Amino acid sequence: MGVTVAIDCMGGDHGPAVTVPAARAFLRNHPEARIILVGRQDALEQAMTAIGNGFGQRLSLHAASEVVAMDDPPAIAMRTKKDSSMRVAINLVKSGEAQAAVSAGNTGALMAISRFVLKTLPGIDRPAIATILPTRKGQTYVLDLGANVDCLPEHLLQFGIMGAMLVSAVEHLERPTVGLLNIGEEAIKGNEVVKRAGELLKASGLNFYGNVEGDDIYKGTTDVVVCDGFVGNVALKTSEGLAQMLATFLREEFSRNLLSKAMALIAMPALKRFKHRVDHRRYNGAALLGLRGVVVKSHGSADAFAFEQAIHRAAEAASNRLIERITERMTAMGVAA
Amino acid sequence: MGVTVAIDCMGGDHGPAVTVPAARAFLRNHPEARIILVGRQDALEQAMTAIGNGFGQRLSLHAASEVVAMDDPPAIAMRTKKDSSMRVAINLVKSGEAQAAVSAGNTGALMAISRFVLKTLPGIDRPAIATILPTRKGQTYVLDLGANVDCLPEHLLQFGIMGAMLVSAVEHLERPTVGLLNIGEEAIKGNEVVKRAGELLKASGLNFYGNVEGDDIYKGTTDVVVCDGFVGNVALKTSEGLAQMLATFLREEFSRNLLSKAMALIAMPALKRFKHRVDHRRYNGAALLGLRGVVVKSHGSADAFAFEQAIHRAAEAASNRLIERITERMTAMGVAA
Structure with missing residues (x-):
């Protein structure tokens, strides 16, 4: 290098x-x-x-x-x-x-x-920011997490292309899978922008998986998850809030009294391995694409x-x-x- | 009753x-x-x-x-x-x-x-679905989690009114606080619909807190969080995915070998109290409003x-x-x- x-x-x-x-x-x-x-x-x-x-x-x-x-x-x-x-x-x-x-x-x-x-x-009409989140299988690149709040379908297509090329370059995957963040109710799947973006991505020659839902991010269903900057920001911040709350609760329960503290000491190796797996420091470095x-x-x-x-x-x-x-x-x- | x-x-x-x-x-x-x-x-x-x-x-x-x-x-x-x-x-x-x-x-x-x-x-133009999420302080009602994907500012206002009245009725809070889910970048705060919805909520006579971000949901910053059905669905599903991933990792680390299993056994009282605090069964029951x-x-x-x-x-x-x-x-x- x-x-x-x-x-x-x-x-x-x-x-x-x-x-x-x-x-x-x-x-x-x-x-x-x-x-x-x-x-x-x-x-x-x-x-x-x-x-x-x-x-x-x-x-x-x-x-x-x-x-x-x-x-x-x-x-x-x-x-x-x-x-x-x-x-x-x-x-x-x-x-x-x-x-x-x-x-x-x-x-x-x-x-x-x-x-x-x-x-x-x-x-490229608008640069995007791609962040990395840990998943059950490894990691997923999510974009946009930048300032692209009102997106056209063409912007979401561009995010898909940029995200896929980023994963190719950084993770050495030649055909990374790309998912489009959407919601699950069959009858009303997504809004008009997302629907049209799905058609563009399908025709793009990328390895387009199709729609994914919020839980697919952490399942690691696809290598790249595409969404507009508003939705991406909410998904990321909500995740941060939940992770912090859970960490606080876990800490509180293990420091409630002397007995709990002893439990924590004994369970430390397992708790430490758990912490390492979700250590956000390992996923630091969001690309401006x-x-x-x-x-x-x-x-x-x-x-x-x-x-x-x-x-x-x-x-x-x-x-x-x-x-x-x-x-x-x-x-x-x-x-x- | x-x-x-x-x-x-x-x-x-x-x-x-x-x-x-x-x-x-x-x-x-x-x-x-x-x-x-x-x-x-x-x-x-x-x-x-x-x-x-x-x-x-x-x-x-x-x-x-x-x-x-x-x-x-x-x-x-x-x-x-x-x-x-x-x-x-x-x-x-x-x-x-x-x-x-x-x-x-x-x-x-x-x-x-x-x-x-x-x-x-x-x-009321469109009914909404309000779900309950646990927070550091107790719980928050989030709506819409239904089918309202492309919302006008007036719809978000109606969600705010319905959510506040729900919390008044069910939680016996006379002036529940209402937050509008938005993103944090100062210069580009939110899209046009959310900006206008903020103005309507401010003038509504509700106890409107202002904008909140994704992490405020779990901080419990407000009693009600208002968003469109697309964003609400993504926030909820992303949370579910993260919680499931963390639970899986924690379980895996505590069952890796005999020693880990012994740790889990010893730590069980603390782990159980932790589990009880985030037990989603306690928050079951989404209102169709x-x-x-x-x-x-x-x-x-x-x-x-x-x-x-x-x-x-x-x-x-x-x-x-x-x-x-x-x-x-x-x-x-x-x-x-």
């Missing part, structure tokens, strides 16, 4: 304290990869002093004077912070110095800047392990020709300009 | 084997309530022989010669099975012999028949305990004037005919 990844070191809740150790771990695990750390000079130098540089030319620093805050409105971040670490990292993808960028910063700003700097691919370059968004609260997964996904996507795959498929379908 | 509930004894996966014992338990726990069991003569007589009748005139039988199957299309169930136990139970509400009907049968048929027999309330009569849908796979909860909710709604509450609120808002 001779790929170079530009990292916005300042993004996320923890900044360089997380992004720099993650970069080091990534370089250790990928001996051919290169990383460009982008951030404020002082912060980078401090972090480098702490970790040392045993990577020679595989690790370089690139100064940027500004930082996009988590609560900066996207338009403000784009117009007023032209030397932000986020923007400079994306500029490095644009110029070809890097093949992918990773940031744990503000999602709205990352999408706006990526779209402005990199532009969308031919035939439809752009002329690979951009991956890490969760803002990611730790170094989680951020390293996001770097890994970005490197995989770039070295396995994600952008070319999407372009080729769009061209083959005659939908690219 | 001097209410009479008509029970479709034949509906659900288990029919009289579940519905009749549930009715008996309900009558024991509610000394002033009455029940009319509706079903095939032979099935009812058999069930009554098994349980005996210690309830005198509080328990009566009403024969119906047909049964709606779980896979009957709603239109067929309505047109060709005019003497089905489901329809006869609803007829009893229409005639005033019962104040509520409960069925564990086919949801689509139950809605179609209820709508045809009972009609909608003045000002907007009709001129109380109809409650039980889950098809409900056991006697779960079905009894559905009967209880139906009785609470009827004896606490659900229909009158909705009518009064609609009239006060000037939206009723």
